[in-house]
Amino acid sequence: MAALDEPYDYYPQEWISPYIDRRRKVGWDLYSLLGIEKGDKARMHAQHGRNYRFFGAPVGLMFTIDRHMGRGSLIDYGMFLQNIMIAARGRGLDTCPQAAFNAFHQVIAEQLDIPDQQMFVCGMSLGYADTSRVENSLVTNRVAVEEFTTFHQR
Ligand SMILES: Cc1cc2nc3c(=O)[nH]c(=O)nc-3n(C[C@H](O)[C@H](O)[C@H](O)COP(=O)(O)O)c2cc1C
Numbered sequence: 111m112a113a114l115d116e117p118y119d120y121y122p123q124e125w126i127s128p129y130i131d132r133r134r135k136v137g138w139d140l141y142s143l144l145g146i147e148k149g150d151k152a153r154m155h156a157q158h159g160r161n162y163r164f165f166g167a168p169v170g171l172m173f174t175i176d177r178h179m180g181r182g183s184l185i186d187y188g189m190f191l192q193n194i195m196i197a198a199r200g201r202g203l204d205t206c207p208q209a210a211f212n213a214f215h216q217v218i219a220e221q222l223d224i225p226d227q228q229m230f231v232c233g234m235s236l237g238y239a240d241t242s243r244v245e246n247s248l249v250t251n252r253v254a255v256e257e258f259t260t261f262h263q264r
Pocket residue numbers: 136161206207208209210211232248250
């Protein structure tokens with residue numbers, strides 16, 4: 111079996127504040143909605159494992175990019191992904207982009223015959239959100255615009 115490594119650094123090598131704090135908050139907010147308590151590793155793993163069943167969605171998408179392209183193309187690719195997500199909403203569909211697949215990019219490449227020249231970017235679930243499921247009611251925080259913007263005036 112292929113080693114579990116990442117196709118590219120999606121996350122920083124080392125998490126620092128404030129990003130780690132925000133990441134933890136989203137995680138604990140989700141687990142608290144689901145009634146999963148700290149230390150309940152079995153339920154945490156089970157929830158994480160739902161990624162690999164596309165959360166029950168009927169369509170799973172896998173995205174790759176030509177390795178020839180530069181890092182900047184990942185910016186373009188993010189816009190491409192967002193366009194797919196917005197287009198899906200426009201058609202009454204819902205998505206969940208998934209970096210959870212990245213650690214398994216070698217297995218995915220083998221199973222889907224993805225050429226070596228293509229780098230795995232991420233996966234995505236596509237379907238209709240089940241609004242009766244509590245995890246779909248998660249609302250994440252947004253920092254105020256003033257907190258991350260510097261306005262310059264003449
Ligand atoms: C590039 C990317 C990768 C993501 N990977 C995962 C994932 O692997 N599993 C998951 O459940 N959600 C994943 N998400 C969804 C985030 O968890 C989701 O965006 C989060 O609920 C925050 O919602 P917000 O983007 O509206 O703040 C990902 C989102 C993005 C943009």
